[in-house]
Amino acid sequence: MKRKASSPQRREESLSRERIIEASIELLDRSGEDGLTFRALAERLATGAGAIYWHVANKSDLLTAACDAMVTRRLKANATGATPSAAIRSIAGEMFDAIDEHPWLGSALIHCAGQMPMVRILEAIGQQVRALDVAGEAQWQVACALLNYILGVGGQNAAHTQFAKARDLDRTDFLNAMATMWSELDPDDYPFARSVAGQLSTHDDRADFLTGIDLILKGIDPSPTAVHSIP
Amino acid sequence: MKRKASSPQRREESLSRERIIEASIELLDRSGEDGLTFRALAERLATGAGAIYWHVANKSDLLTAACDAMVTRRLKANATGATPSAAIRSIAGEMFDAIDEHPWLGSALIHCAGQMPMVRILEAIGQQVRALDVAGEAQWQVACALLNYILGVGGQNAAHTQFAKARDLDRTDFLNAMATMWSELDPDDYPFARSVAGQLSTHDDRADFLTGIDLILKGIDPSPTAVHSIP
DNA sequence: ACCTGAACACCGTTCAAGT
DNA sequence: ACCTGAACACCGTTCAAGT
Numbered sequence: 001m002k003r004k005a006s007s008p009q010r011r012e013e014s015l016s017r018e019r020i021i022e023a024s025i026e027l028l029d030r031s032g033e034d035g036l037t038f039r040a041l042a043e044r045l046a047t048g049a050g051a052i053y054w055h056v057a058n059k060s061d062l063l064t065a066a067c068d069a070m071v072t073r074r075l076k077a078n079a080t081g082a083t084p085s086a087a088i089r090s091i092a093g094e095m096f097d098a099i100d101e102h103p104w105l106g107s108a109l110i111h112c113a114g115q116m117p118m119v120r121i122l123e124a125i126g127q128q129v130r131a132l133d134v135a136g137e138a139q140w141q142v143a144c145a146l147l148n149y150i151l152g153v154g155g156q157n158a159a160h161t162q163f164a165k166a167r168d169l170d171r172t173d174f175l176n177a178m179a180t181m182w183s184e185l186d187p188d189d190y191p192f193a194r195s196v197a198g199q200l201s202t203h204d205d206r207a208d209f210l211t212g213i214d215l216i217l218k219g220i221d222p223s224p225t226a227v228h229s230i231p
Numbered sequence: 232m233k234r235k236a237s238s239p240q241r242r243e244e245s246l247s248r249e250r251i252i253e254a255s256i257e258l259l260d261r262s263g264e265d266g267l268t269f270r271a272l273a274e275r276l277a278t279g280a281g282a283i284y285w286h287v288a289n290k291s292d293l294l295t296a297a298c299d300a301m302v303t304r305r306l307k308a309n310a311t312g313a314t315p316s317a318a319i320r321s322i323a324g325e326m327f328d329a330i331d332e333h334p335w336l337g338s339a340l341i342h343c344a345g346q347m348p349m350v351r352i353l354e355a356i357g358q359q360v361r362a363l364d365v366a367g368e369a370q371w372q373v374a375c376a377l378l379n380y381i382l383g384v385g386g387q388n389a390a391h392t393q394f395a396k397a398r399d400l401d402r403t404d405f406l407n408a409m410a411t412m413w414s415e416l417d418p419d420d421y422p423f424a425r426s427v428a429g430q431l432s433t434h435d436d437r438a439d440f441l442t443g444i445d446l447i448l449k450g451i452d453p454s455p456t457a458v459h460s461i462p
Numbered sequence: 463a464c465c466t467g468a469a470c471a472c473c474g475t476t477c478a479a480g481t
Numbered sequence: 482a483c484c485t486g487a488a489c490a491c492c493g494t495t496c497a498a499g500t
Contacts, residue, residue, distance in 0.1 A: 015484080038474065048485040050476075055483095059474065110341065110386040113394045114409040114431075119416070119424050126423030140427045140434070145380065145443035152383025155341040163344045178345040185350070192357030193350050196371045203371070212376035212447075219450035246465080269493065279466040281495075286464095290493065 015047055017055045017065070024066045028104040032162060036063070036104075063108045067117040070105055074098045075124050084131040085217055091124050092150055092213045096206055099154040106158030110151050122147050134220055145216055153209050175201045246278055248286045248296070255297045259335040263393065267294070267335075294339045298348040301336055305329045306355050315362040316448055322355050323381055323444045327437055330385040337389030341382050353378050365451055376447055384440050406432045 023044050027035045038059070042049040056062045078094040081087030099106040112118050126143040134142055164174035182190075182197035254275050258266045269290070273280040287293045309325040312318030330337040343349050357374040365373055395405035413421075413428035 037472090039472090042486095048487095049474090050486070051484050053475075107341070110338070110383075111390045111393075113387065113390040114412070119413065119421070123421050123424045126427070130423065137430075139423075140430050141439055141442045142446065143423070143427075144439065145446050148383035148387065148443065149376065149380045150383070151386060152341075152379035152381070155382060155386055156344065156379065159342045159344040162342075181345070182350065190350070190354050192361065192370075192374070193354045196357065196374075199368075199371050208372055208375065211372045212379065215373065215376050215450035216443075216446055217450070219446040219448070268491090270491090273467095279468095280493090281467070282465050284494075 015045060015051060015055065019045065020052055020055055020062070021065050021069050024062055025069065025102075028066060029102060032165065033104045033107060036066075060111070064112050064115055064117060067105060067108050067112055068115075068120070070098060070102060071095075071109075071117045071120050075120060081128075084128040087128045087131075088125060088146065088217065089210060089213055091121070091128070092146065093206070093210060095121065095150050095154065096157075096209050099157055100206075103158040103161040106154035106156075107162075110155050118147070118151075121150070132220065138220075142216070142220055146213065149212055149216060153212070157205070172201070246276060246282060246286065250276065251283055251286055251293070252296050252300050255293055256300065256333075259297060260333060263396065264335045264338060267297075291342070295343050295346055295348060298336060298339050298343055299346075299351070301329060301333060302326075302340075302348045302351050306351060312359075315359040318359045318362075319356060319377065319448065320441060320444055322352070322359070323377065324437070324441060326352065326381050326385065327388075327440050330388055331437075334389040334392035337385035337387075338393075341386050349378070349382075352381070363451065369451075373447070373451055377444065380443055380447060384443070388436070403432070 020041070023041055024036055027037075027040055027044065031040075036059075038049045038052055041052060045052075052062075056065070074094050074097075075091070078090055081090045099109075109117060122143055125146050126139065129139050129143045129146075132142075160171075160174065164171060167174075169177065179197045179200040182193045182200065185193055187194060251272070254272055255267055258268075258271055258275065262271075267290075269280045269283055272283060276283075283293075287296070305325050305328075306322070309321055312321045330340075340348060353374055356377050357370065360370050360374045360377075363373075391402075391405065395402060398405075400408065410428045410431040413424045413431065416424055418425060
């Protein structure tokens with residue numbers, strides 16, 4: 001009944017938290033949020049379902065750990081820039097790409113509340129916000145606004161992907177369907193949605209996302225001392 | 232085995248989509264996201280689980296409908312202001328309060344992708360953004376940025392509540408626990424998180440949320456013609 | 463047309479029992 | 482200390498059968 005040929009059998013390594021997290025990410029990438037199951041995970045790791053609980057508290061803990069591994073990897077890969085603003089754009093863009101490539105990350109991140117994966121992002125952003133010469137009390141608010149915006153976009157992106165997948169549509173078909181729906185709304189009640197429906201199918205997700213980041217950055221009051229450049 | 236005394240038996244009305252949605256909201260409010268179950272719903276409505284499927288496509292449809300009812304109600308209650316900016320603040324504040332009072336709304340809204348509940352919010356915001364004299368192509372980006380920010384905050388708020396409830400903590404205990412965790416991070420790796428940890432327990436969620444809205448609004452380039460006031 | 467409720471194919475989690 | 486895997490208490494969804 002069991003097929004073993006399809007997956008490589010690495011028997012050398014014993015079960016460990018790291019191997020479990022790695023296998024979880026592979027499952028999530030291949031089959032989405034619903035693909036991560038203790039049973040599927042156990043089969044992939046050639047072990048019993050209960051064994052996983054020795055290394056991991058529960059499913060929520062497992063998802064948080066998977067997020068953390070992903071975020072750590074991505075922030076290490078790309079979190080610099082010539083100026084603080086450029087660095088923030090770079091961090092945000094990297095998170096956008098990560099969520100775009102791993103849709104489960106978008107919805108899982110939001111559920112991580114004040115835990116490590118989110119602290120890492122906040123820290124990376126916050127350090128750059130500090131470098132922007134933002135007043136002490138405002139640093140928290142600016143960094144939070146950026147983080148909240150990133151999570152909001154990510155969550156919606158993830159929802160789009162899942163919604164499309166459930167209906168066997170690709171991204172373009174989905175956006176077209178959405179544009180059609182919006183353009184059929186009552187003109188008196190939905191003038192804005194209708195007027196903007198046309199932009200839905202042609203717009204560039206990533207560019208629009210970064211425009212939003214710039215909007216927030218532009219809203220910051222630069223203190224007068226921020227003018228001089230740091231070599 | 233079954234207790235009927237606790238819930239009022241209204242037999243007059245037959246099953247309808249509206250009654251199902253109303254009962255769903257009551258369940259979600261009382262027991263959170265996990266509280267909405269076709270079995271619990273069936274018992275509450277004194278019917279069979281399968282009967283619900285005659286009026287509702289599936290659970291995702293049901294959640295979207297519950298969101299839509301909630302959003303419609305709240306936007307009707309409060310979506311005006313003396314100026315476009317004030318109206319946007321009012322809409323955003325109303326959504327914040329709605330999510331704060333009904334935490335399930337925060338996480339459910341994000342999964343509604345381009346569907347009606349979100350279109351309603353976008354429309355309400357978009358109409359005000361237009362009134363701000365924002366250039367045509369930028370209207371979409373500004374409205375989207377605001378919406379994304381609202382959803383991001385809402386999703387996290389919902390996660391906070393659920394996280395706290397799962398550990399039998401109230402909001403204050405939870406924030407204190409988070410502040411403690413953050414202040415114990417490595418000072419070299421997490422200077423920013425540590426420095427803002429103190430603000431966590433004293434900050435005003437709603438005020439910080441609205442500050443973020445203002446930040447985005449301030450980032451908008453007002454066109455020169457926007458200066459004159461409309462009486 | 464609308465409702466019933468047993469049945470199906472799953473879940474996450476636990477826990478006695480093994481090594 | 483670590484692993485096994487059956488068992489428990491749930492899910493969403495379907496569908497023959499009823500009215």
